[in-house]
Amino acid sequence: MNQWLNFREVFQSTPVKRIALIRKGVNAADFKLFVSRLDIQQEKIFLMLDIATATVNRKASRNEALSQEDSEKVVGMAKLIGQVETLLEESGDPDAMQGFDAAKWLAHWMEEPIPALGGAAPADYMDTIEGQEMISRVLATMQTGAYA
Template identity: 60%
Template sequence: MTISTEKRPQAKKALRATAFAPKQAAESSLMSLTDFRNVYGSTPAFRVRLIRQGVRAVEVKDMVRMMDTPQDRVFKFLRLSTATVNRKASRDEELSAEDSERVVGMSNLIGQVQTMVEQSGNPEGFDAAKWLAHWLEEPIPALGGECPASYMDTMEGQKLVSNLLATMQSGAYA
């Protein structure tokens, strides 16, 4: 059987797309959600692939353990169902892309804090995950007295929190 020249470019495009997709998925699965500095330092395109493939629920529970905060509290501010995360973790399944996006956002924020401390001085003994978990629940004047945790359930809210952290590092926030 021969392929007509009209359809050949389409066939090549389909083959390239199919061959490329597993490579992207394999790259994304090499990085752990708890490798905060690398999640923060990765490209937006890489994080999008990570989100689309879904974050393993087991890794979400690992991240929460590192934050040293009750999982119900973290899941509440990320708008995650505790029952769903626990069920998927027991089956070694991934979260939906929607839930994964908020979780990757949290990992990214922890990585941002870790990077800020490393750039600003001596990070020895500093635990970015624990610090962020505590700070998220403190009322912040720049947020009208609200806690940053109340912004963690949306990507826009997470961007706002990220910008606030960057402002703190620059010294512009008092």
């Protein structure tokens, strides 16, 4: 299993370990398979992350890794999914969370405009690491109840 698909571990790991994942590169075919399971059009995810569909398809057909820049965005998304999983683990009812798919929830949540971002959708900021950090802060405030 690719390390970047262990979302909670990616979220809880050190920056040094995440940098190693990014430098190794995310396998394009694995990324494409992951996106196909999100219950959202893959083009929306690629656009959200500003990763060219043609590049993903070409690299997937050759079993190659995404570029370091694209891998960083994918690992950043994995980190956000891990943050949601951790948030639910710490704050939620474990029985009620059975079958909950944090990756699908995050993909759909990111499409909705939210007041904490001035009415913008989180997806509008997923193409940069700074934007992903901002989304991470919004998720953290949701856990405290400061934002609903």
